[in-house]
Amino acid sequence: MTINWQQLFAERTARMQASDIREILKVIAQPDIISLAGGLPAPELFPVDHFRRAFEWVWETNGQAALQYSITEGYPPLRQFLAARMARTFGIRTTAEEILITNGSQQGLDLLGKIFLDPGDKVALERPSYLGAIQAFDQYQAEYAIVPMDEDGMQTEALEELLQRETRVKLIYAVPNFQNPSGRTMSLERRQHLVRLSAKFGVPVVEDDPYGELRYEGEPLPSLKSLDTAGSVIYLGTFSKILAPGFRLGWVVASGAAYEQLVLAKQPTDLQTATASQMAFYEVCKDGFVDQHVERIKEVYGERRLTMLRAMQTYFPEGVRWSNAQGGLFFWVMLPEHIDARELLVDAIKEKVAFVAGQAFHADGSGRNTMRLNFSNATPEKLEEAIKRLGRTIERRVGVTNVVRG
Ligand SMILES: Cc1ncc(COP(=O)(O)O)c(C=O)c1O
CATH class of the missing domain: 3.40.640.10 (Type I PLP-dependent aspartate aminotransferase-like (Major domain))
Incomplete structure (x- = not known):
């Protein structure tokens, strides 16, 4: 007898769905895509050497305890x-x-x-x-x-x-x-x-x-x-x-x-x-390493945030608004009402840019015209290029001429 798995699953599984974010992580694995999608830290800032030394210390001084429950x-x-x-x-x-x-x-x-x-x-x-x-x-x-x-x-x-x-x-x-x-x-x-x-x-x-x-x-x-x-x-x-x-x-x-x-x-x-x-x-x-490291991260992400902000001011058409993110990893962009960010994402991926459409973050299914842009993961040059491409993509959807703003 073949097993009917769906029938066997508990009721609580009914709402377990693949998240837009984890799905998009598959798309952005393509090397030529500039991703503004994940909430990924900048990998070049990871303190790899500190971890290597810390693990050496653990194995040398406390190896048995480290391997124990x-x-x-x-x-x-x-x-x-x-x-x-x-x-x-x-x-x-x-x-x-x-x-x-x-x-x-x-x-x-x-x-x-x-x-x-x-x-x-x-x-x-x-x-x-x-x-x-x-x-x-x-x-x-x-x-x-x-x-x-x-x-x-x-x-x-x-x-x-x-x-x-x-x-x-x-x-x-x-x-x-x-x-x-x-x-x-x-x-x-x-x-x-x-x-x-x-x-x-x-x-x-x-x-x-x-x-x-x-x-x-x-x-x-x-x-x-x-x-x-x-x-x-x-x-x-x-x-x-x-x-x-x-x-x-x-x-x-x-x-x-x-x-x-x-x-x-x-x-x-x-x-x-x-x-x-x-x-x-x-x-x-x-x-105290973590305190110094946070300062370094703030310097790098602060610059990336400014790059993205300036690029949005330059390349996004009129009618597009964004939140005033004073920290963190994301800008939240509100597109004109009639634009569906999931449809925009399909166009954007053709332009080799990815982001996360905002609807998934709304427990009531609203927010079709919103999107989340990450600025921590890509270099400033790539961020600027990504926003330029995204601006073009939005413009085509909006069907209006780009008005370059200061
Ligand atoms: C608001 C919020 N909570 C929790 C998490 C999960 O973080 P962690 O990696 O610690 O599980 C994230 C990750 O992006 C987040 O943005």
Whole structure:
């Protein structure tokens, strides 16, 4: 008898779909394409030598422990280092005992879905929001309570109305700094309001912060976690954008019962994050290297951001708008209403440029005329060329003459 696999799969698999981003990563593997698609760091900045030396140190000094199973919570010296660094960098008061090391912050999102969401429970999230979070929550058959955004981030007044009306909101998910995909940053007033709402309604906020350190303009704003006096903010951090994503190392900051439940949820998933890589990351970080490295990344990405901004001002036709991304890795572009970014992408790939169409970041299926452009991965010369080609492609779709703007 042949097996009917589809019939056997659990209900929760129904919404598991290939993401636009992972699909596009296949297209951009072609060497002549300039990709503005992934959220990929610049590979030439990866501190390969530091990792080589760190692993040598691990093998020479601690090889047996590095190859052994270890505790689910994570390597204690790395957790102590992170607690001290978060206090210094983000004003977050925490301890190693509140930090759980994960396989990237993506695993943190999955574990949060696992411990909080029953089918039909709601997650309040920004429109647009991070695709990987939507995918993680989709697995647990979540529904979404969509909160609109503007240039000051999530509109917390709309969230308040929503929390008054909706009874099944279990989590509020927010990316307050240089959000993926929109590049937007939440204002201080809204951060304070959001933290107050979380405490008032008893709904935890998940603060996902992979880009917080990558600010190229303007003044830093306090993290939600640092404003949290009620203990209702769960913070997700990651090494992916400040050191390297390949090892898949991130962390969750949570306290009390939430922390304990996360540890219990991680055990059946993978028992623990790899011992050797946690030790090597600690070795790379412990003497202040990561701070210098972040400064170097900011210099390089800051320049790329400016190159992209100037190129968009020069080559994009009238009627195309973009967010004011003061940091992070992305510009968010709003095309004239009648343009479908997925159709534009087909044309763009013929011109050897790739980006991600914005619809995938909208849990309600809206955002057809939006697209996300990454500026961290390609060199300034390639970025300029890519925007030039994209400008031509948009112009053809818009059917208007290019007006070169200053
Ligand atoms: C907002 C956001 N959260 C989480 C992640 C996943 O990061 P990690 O590599 O730590 O799993 C990303 C990656 O791009 C992201 O943009």
